[in-house]
Amino acid sequence: MILVTGASGFVGSAVIARLARDGAETRACVRRSDICMPDGVHAVRVSDLTASTDWSEALAGVEAVVHTAARVHVMDDLATDPLAEFRRINVHGTLNLARQAAAAGVRRFVFISSIKVNGESTKLGAVFSANDLPAPLDPYGVSKMEAEEGLREIAAPTGMEVVIIRPPLVYGLGVKANFATLMRAVQRSWPLPLGAVHNQRSLVALDNLVDFIVICQSHPQAANQTFLVSDGHDLSTTELVRGLARAAGVPARLLPVPVWALKATAALLGKSDAVQRLCGNLQVDISKARRLLGWVPPVSVDEGLQRAVAGREDETNI
Template sequence: MKITITGATGFVGQNLTKYLKNSHCLTPVSLRNQNWTDNFNIDIDVIIHLAGKAHDTANTSNDSVYFKVNRDLTIQLFDVFLKSNIKDFFYFSSVKAVADTVDGVLFEDIDAKPLTPYGKSKFEAEEYLLKQTLPEGKRLFIIRPCMIHGPGNKGNLNLLYKVVEKGIPWPLAAFHNERSFLSIDNLSYLIETMIAKKDLSSGVYNFADDDALSTNDVVQLISMTLGQKPRLWSISSSFIKTVVKIGDILPLPLNSERLKKLTESYVVSNSKIKKALGIEKLPTSAKEGLIKTIRSFQ
């Protein structure tokens, strides 16, 4: 199978390339050059569109950049796909395209209410793709992953690791939550399985590990991996929320956006994709995947 991957130099792109390269012929492509369409190879079977502008937790990015990259480039690439003989188009959107916060469990049929420029740009791209008529023999897969992690990935998990590693008590234990994560191994497995399953229907699919975990669970996993005793402090949540407002003004490690990511509940269902692929369990459990990521920080 001949596959083109955009955003191949990013975290997901690098890992997906390693996973697929032994079974498929892969070609990375950059969309940064304004004339990329002139040299785009359409003699392929699958496009996996990963390239995009990630959510900026520091809120320093211009809103227009999200729409130019996440929406407009996706539209251009999809139009190339529609006019070609390429069979499959995978668009990596995000759960944030439809819900900034989740009450209960997030399923694919939720009424979209994106709140950030990142989420809105992803959703507007989805809207365009879904409104187009697919020629016979073509498939469109819109993937909505939750928080992706794996060896080499930085971000909030790495921040959490550094706190625990230094022996600093986790001060947010009073926040009780449940979060879905997505191991890069499970992501890669799902993509390869979807490509191979020729009778899989086009559609929107959530990607998440099988089980949700709390932030306190993650702190305990980090402590266990480091051979330390977990240190969880239950400081008043209202006090913490007041203090982090300072981080919204000054360059501190914790601000309101990061606090939200670390403590909110965000449970994502993966039942639709598992049913469609006829699998009961993903190969890597949520805890196994997190431990593998945590060990990579050492």
């Protein structure tokens, strides 16, 4: 039996769908009882992810946990103490679940962390690796790092195997936030000042991430390892816009505005962080996943972008 937390979320719902197609015995943790699950998937209602949550019903008979539930990174966080809020759920809630899982005899705990544990950016030509010293710069990244550390401390004396996965930006069917905004702009053929951005960024298609998660919950060599995951093909922001345009069947309307001009304008508008994400570099090394697990991303970047755009078009037509 595999337990998936965050089963109604972007990643969790995709993991549930994949496990159901594979015929795996699966239990889904949901916060509302009216959420529909695929045939054969049993839903268990868990009200919240906190340090006091009782997981006994959800963990009964479970061999592996895939933990996708989290307080996710948000722009313009309105919390008075963002780090405390992230810790409440991502650290204390996660470690409470892990302790109960170990006590219940769960064999393996797969934790979906974040590349933000490594940091926010890389120098051009350099890459993040799973062996780098953590260097998170925001409360979300700090909370994920602290959860990782706590999970390793729980694993050592209990024998529960922990697998940590740090994805970069995930895109695919149902993606929201900044990536969805960019897709919408491309689909509407808006002119974008991103035609001269020659950075390199690692992304991961949702289907590739899900495939890797499924492998990690069972592969013997994944036990007690930390992995970075991506599509294995990095893109500049200019190339990303062109790829989205191809997927949408529209022309890419790109204006070759120099990066220095974008940054100067963003500084005046108080949007420096947003432009840094568009223009900066963030590359990850997935050679460890290839070497230890023999994993190859099953979905190409072009196919991943097509699936993301098709999902966006379906939403628009509803």
